[in-house]
Amino acid sequence: ITSAMPWLHHSDDAYTVSAEACPVDAKPANLDFTLKDMNEKEVSLASYKGKVILLDFWATWCGPCKVEIPGFVEMQNTYGPKGFQVIGISIDDKADQLKPFAAEYKMNYPVLQGLGRDDVTDALGPILGLPTTLVIGRDGRICAAHAGMTSKETFENQIKELL
Secondary structure (H helix, E strand, O other): OHHHOHHHOOOOOOOOOHHHOOOOOOOEOOOOOEEEEOOOOEEEHHHHOOOEEEEEEEOOOOHHHHHHHHHHHHHHHHHHHHOEEEEEEEOOOOHHHHHHHHHHOOOOOOEEEOOOOHHHHHHHOOOOOOOEEEEEOOOOEEEEEEEOOOOHHHHHHHHHHHO
């Protein structure tokens, strides 16, 4: 059970997490949902299967969410061509609130409306606070879940292992 406790792995060379890129017992992500983006266009989460996905549950009023977003924009630019996709699901905002926010933060990834979509948060959660961010492997399993603000470096390390 050392996959849940990577600190138990010791070696003389630099620490690597490749064996722990995705825990053996990682549960499948239920991506069988369609949500509207901020332009009211329907977006199917399942259409992103086969990519490494960073799925971020957030809100425009959330301070830590605002801190993370520029890093997500950078990662989308850097890793998008390699099969990576950031998806933001705002759980408290309507399209008219999301559009100016997304423009201000130069969000270059799908920004979806999750307001009132307890079916999505229940299926992918628990979402106990914001931000809550999932890292989903190409095989559709949830390889990591982060509650609260997480460093760009942490996300990048996980993403690079999965790409």
